[in-house]
Amino acid sequence: MLATILGANTHDYADIMEQVWAFRHRQFVERLGWEACRRADAREIDQFDGDEAIHLPLIVGGDVVGYSRLLPTLKPHLLSDVYPHLMDGADWPRGPRVYEWTRCIAEASDKTIAGVPISNILMTGVMEYCLVAGIGTLVVETHPKLVNLLLTTGWDVMPLAAPSMLDGSLIVPITAKPSRAGLLRHHELYGITGSVLDLERAPGNPFAPAPLHRLAFAEELHGHIEYARIAGE
Amino acid sequence: MSDRQATANAMFDFITESSRARDNDEVLACLGKVARAFGMDCYAVSGIPLPGERIDPYFMLNAWPEGWFERYVEENYVHVDPVIHRTKMSNEAFVWSEALADKPLNRSAKRVMNEATEFGMLDGYSVPLHSVGGFQAIVTFGAQKVELSNEQRGALHIVSIYAHNRLRAFLVDNSERSAAVAAKVTPREREVILWCSAGKTNWEIGQILGISEKTVQHEIAAASRKLNSVNRAQLIAESIRLGIIR
Numbered sequence: 001m002l003a004t005i006l007g008a009n010t011h012d013y014a015d016i017m018e019q020v021w022a023f024r025h026r027q028f029v030e031r032l033g034w035e036a037c038r039r040a041d042a043r044e045i046d047q048f049d050g051d052e053a054i055h056l057p058l059i060v061g062g063d064v065v066g067y068s069r070l071l072p073t074l075k076p077h078l079l080s081d082v083y084p085h086l087m088d089g090a091d092w093p094r095g096p097r098v099y100e101w102t103r104c105i106a107e108a109s110d111k112t113i114a115g116v117p118i119s120n121i122l123m124t125g126v127m128e129y130c131l132v133a134g135i136g137t138l139v140v141e142t143h144p145k146l147v148n149l150l151l152t153t154g155w156d157v158m159p160l161a162a163p164s165m166l167d168g169s170l171i172v173p174i175t176a177k178p179s180r181a182g183l184l185r186h187h188e189l190y191g192i193t194g195s196v197l198d199l200e201r202a203p204g205n206p207f208a209p210a211p212l213h214r215l216a217f218a219e220e221l222h223g224h225i226e227y228a229r230i231a232g233e
Numbered sequence: 234m235s236d237r238q239a240t241a242n243a244m245f246d247f248i249t250e251s252s253r254a255r256d257n258d259e260v261l262a263c264l265g266k267v268a269r270a271f272g273m274d275c276y277a278v279s280g281i282p283l284p285g286e287r288i289d290p291y292f293m294l295n296a297w298p299e300g301w302f303e304r305y306v307e308e309n310y311v312h313v314d315p316v317i318h319r320t321k322m323s324n325e326a327f328v329w330s331e332a333l334a335d336k337p338l339n340r341s342a343k344r345v346m347n348e349a350t351e352f353g354m355l356d357g358y359s360v361p362l363h364s365v366g367g368f369q370a371i372v373t374f375g376a377q378k379v380e381l382s383n384e385q386r387g388a389l390h391i392v393s394i395y396a397h398n399r400l401r402a403f404l405v406d407n408s409e410r411s412a413a414v415a416a417k418v419t420p421r422e423r424e425v426i427l428w429c430s431a432g433k434t435n436w437e438i439g440q441i442l443g444i445s446e447k448t449v450q451h452e453i454a455a456a457s458r459k460l461n462s463v464n465r466a467q468l469i470a471e472s473i474r475l476g477i478i479r
Contacts, residue, residue: 088237144390145324151398152364158248162241163387170387180430180473189365216432217469 001113001221002066002125002197004133004204004212007053013202019064020057021045027067027105048077054099054206056129058106058122059198060113066106066122070099072206073139078102079173083141086173087161093175096207097136101126101176113196114223120190121222123153127186128197130178132212133205138176147174153189154182180215187218194220237384243270244388251399260399261294267392268296271385273374274353277302278397281321281369282311293400297375298352313341320361320371326390328379329357353377358386360393370397411475414459418477422456425449427478430469 003016010017021043028034028044037044052075058066071077073094079086104126106119113121130138140150144163151157156177163172186192195218205212247267254260268276275298280291288311295302304310311317319332329346338346349355354375362370372393381389418426428438435453439446453468460475462468472478 088235088241144326144387144394147391148362148394148398149365151394152401159241159244159391162237162244162384163391165383170383170390172387172391180479181476184470184474213432216430217466217473219466 001195002056002058002122002129003201004129004197004199005055005057005202006051006204006206007049007055008051009202010055016057016059016064017055018043020055020067023057023064023067023107024103024105027107028103031108032105048102050075052206054204056126058118058125059201060111060118065109065111065118067103068101068105068122068126069103070101070135070138072096073098073100077139079139079141083166083171083173086141086164086166086171090161092139092160092173093137095137097134099130099135099138101138101140114193116190116192116222120186121192121196123149124183124186124190124192125196127155127178127183128195128215128218129204131180131183131215132197132199134207136177138178139173140176141171141173143170144172147172150174150176154179154185156182180217183215183218192222194218194222194224196222236382239270240382240384240388243267244392247392248395251395254399257294257400257403260396261296264294264392264396265296267389268374271374271389272378272380273358273376273389275375276373278372278393278400279370281317281371284312287311293370293397293404298354301349301352301354304348310345313339314345315342316357316359316373317371318342320359321369324361324363326358326360326386326393328381328386329359330379349375358389360390362394362397372397415475415477417459418456418472422452422459423472423477425452426456426468426472429453429465430472430478 005013005016024044025039025042029038037046048071052072054070056068056070057064074096077100079092079100106122111118147157156179158175160173160175163170195214197214199212199214203211247263251260251263254263264276276296277292278294279288280293282288282291287309289306315333315336315338316329319327355377356379357373357375358379358381359371359373362372374389424442425438428441433441435446435449438449457468460468460471462471
């Protein structure tokens, strides 16, 4: 399931984080050819992997098989420090509940969790995490094709500028807002039956020390079906 | 105003206006406006039929030149049209003349492309849309000449995504039925469901609303019957789906 590790807590999860850096290097450098991120020690870490980053590794059988990272927009992030030109000088939403979604990838494999492909679990988990944590808006720089995926799976998507060419590929900055109806749409489309978050592994609440709680309609884990918990219980 | 800004504005205007569209004709009008802004003369939105199926039931929207749509359907061109073939193979948007330039076309494929030129579609830009669940669709624009910058291609790609998504929403819209079901839920039941969705127990909800736990149970049971739900999680999920709570 999708674990939630705050940047400030990474030292308590050193083994998972080592897997995360190696996984990112394998996927982004060795598989996708992001040569600028290549590192001699094969650990893909950048200046944004600080205390304020949120790491969402998808873990199956102890192995990291997918990953996403959320960065606070009130601190340096990619749109502010690397690609501000994508915005043509216009502002973009920034605030305590606005995060930038980066480094989203699942390994290319036919692994599943209770019959659902890991890439679908990853996409669903990111929306579920936003709802559970109270993140209201994600800023994403992505290819137009991904706009179709996000829009049709239930995100409230709005482009922020015209697409630009970047390293031979089109990229467009967008906002994507999660909703409970959107999460239900993910569940329906992908055949997901409950929560895909691993909230027990690490504290993942970026706004308070309190633990996070699952949503009332997805309290059980995906794949764990409990029949007939009737209204009166 | 810079070209980039003009491109962005045409895209933003389409998204805003089409989100207010109430039917296919209004989407058609929005799409016509943005197509002209990018120098495209005609356009169509369609699902892609499976081999052996006809395309007519899949057409969502069509502003093709008079006569072309009729001929295309009558001759069942969809299964030999190289633009459709390419759309099924890849989800990269493409300009016809570029994508088909280095492909040897068979006779029937050539015939489709040649006849299209008789209707003023000498070139075009097509956006394949591959959806979750395997459904494939195409948004296609035709013109005498395609002169789109990379940014304009990207913007038109995004316009196509929103156009198709809007039309799909009309197809699956069951808002009347939903409204009828939602209307049967009383304000008190709604209030109880709202607290359920916030993770409160029946006892807690009773305390919050100043009613007995038994009454809370009764409200939940009544609402569950109306929404055809067998447990609490399903009751909350159905309520969100029907827009009773958000």
